[in-house]
Amino acid sequence: METTLIDVHDDRVCARAYDVIIASKGHERPWNEPPSLAETLVEWRHVDKAEPMEMWGALDGDLLVGVATLWLPMEDNTSMAWFDVQVDPAHRGRGAGAILLERVVDRAREEGRTTMVVDFLVPADSDGHGYRRFAERHGFQLSNTEIIRHLELPVADEALDRHAEHGRVRWESDYRLETHVGGVPARLQESLCAVMNQLAVDAPTGDIEFEEESLTPARYEDYLELFRQQGRVRLTTVAVHRSTDAVVAYSDLMLPSGAPGVAWQWGTLVHRDHRGHRLGMAVKVENLRRLQTDHPERRRVVTGNDDTNSWMVSINEDLGFRIVELCPAYHRSLA
Numbered sequence: 001m002e003t004t005l006i007d008v009h010d011d012r013v014c015a016r017a018y019d020v021i022i023a024s025k026g027h028e029r030p031w032n033e034p035p036s037l038a039e040t041l042v043e044w045r046h047v048d049k050a051e052p053m054e055m056w057g058a059l060d061g062d063l064l065v066g067v068a069t070l071w072l073p074m075e076d077n078t079s080m081a082w083f084d085v086q087v088d089p090a091h092r093g094r095g096a097g098a099i100l101l102e103r104v105v106d107r108a109r110e111e112g113r114t115t116m117v118v119d120f121l122v123p124a125d126s127d128g129h130g131y132r133r134f135a136e137r138h139g140f141q142l143s144n145t146e147i148i149r150h151l152e153l154p155v156a157d158e159a160l161d162r163h164a165e166h167g168r169v170r171w172e173s174d175y176r177l178e179t180h181v182g183g184v185p186a187r188l189q190e191s192l193c194a195v196m197n198q199l200a201v202d203a204p205t206g207d208i209e210f211e212e213e214s215l216t217p218a219r220y221e222d223y224l225e226l227f228r229q230q231g232r233v234r235l236t237t238v239a240v241h242r243s244t245d246a247v248v249a250y251s252d253l254m255l256p257s258g259a260p261g262v263a264w265q266w267g268t269l270v271h272r273d274h275r276g277h278r279l280g281m282a283v284k285v286e287n288l289r290r291l292q293t294d295h296p297e298r299r300r301v302v303t304g305n306d307d308t309n310s311w312m313v314s315i316n317e318d319l320g321f322r323i324v325e326l327c328p329a330y331h332r333s334l335a
Contacts, residue, residue, distance in 0.1 A: 036258020167278025231257030
């Protein structure tokens with residue numbers, strides 16, 4: 001078994017890497033709806049100077065049997081490295097995962113990183129799951145656990161109306177809601193980025209301490225162009241403070257082109273100075289309403305929250321999300 005750097009511009013190698021990743025992520029998860037190869041290739045070939053990515057393959061002879069992806073943030077949290085390891089289920093138990101992990105740890109050390117972070121999906125009753133044992137055997141410690149929930153669509157209009165009206169009196173005089181397709185306009189981007197940058201520090205992360213992120217309008221536009229090339233649809237509802245015309249809360253839904261039945265719930269956050277007005281529920285409900293109106297083909301929303309994030313958990317439970325699996329995050333010090 002040996003490792004090799006994957007050339008993301010080699011169509012044949014990338015097709016095999018995609019098959020390995022999809023087989024691994026879909027193992028014992030019949031609800032998994034992966035993005036298409038076409039949209040995945042666009043992402044792999046996108047150059048993000050703020051967070052460059054490397055992909056390493058494990059070869060058993062001439063056959064690619066495992067893939068490790070390494071992300072190296074360059075503008076914030078620069079002491080850290082994020083990674084992911086996927087091994088074809090038909091080729092597990094032969095050391096591919098271990099050799100890939102060793103490779104990305106070495107690369108992180110070469111880049112001066114002192115903390116490695118990884119997360120993965122496991123069943124809800126997974127205390128002794130093999131993925132956990134693998135991480136712990138290689139020196140990783142549990143940091144926190146997100147609960148992955150699914151919301152089956154459509155949600156009844158009556159339920160959305162009830163949730164929307166419940167808190168309206170608490171926000172309507174000072175805030176307005178706007179929903180945008182394909183990203184917010186330039187006039188809102190700076191304030192939206194400021195709120196989005198808080199997510200890493202405001203969301204519960206257990207034993208890992210993150211710096212505030214450094215998303216700028218220029219990078220935001222770059223990501224929007226990436227999504228357009230992938231054929232993805234991004235729905236964003238924001239709450240705008242009437243007196244400042246600035247975004248103070250947002251909720252994002254991403255609709256992958258190759259998985260037409262699912263919508264991914266990305267970030268939802270209310271600026272810490274504007275909490276207590278039911279804005280979190282307001283932006284989520286409005287975004288869901290737009291999703292159901294424009295994309296009735298979508299049958300499920302997938303989201304994840306740390307269970308200590310009680311305010312967001314309560315919103316999701318009120319909307320009807322149900323627990324499906326867990327996403328534990330582990331970290332390891334390289335110091």
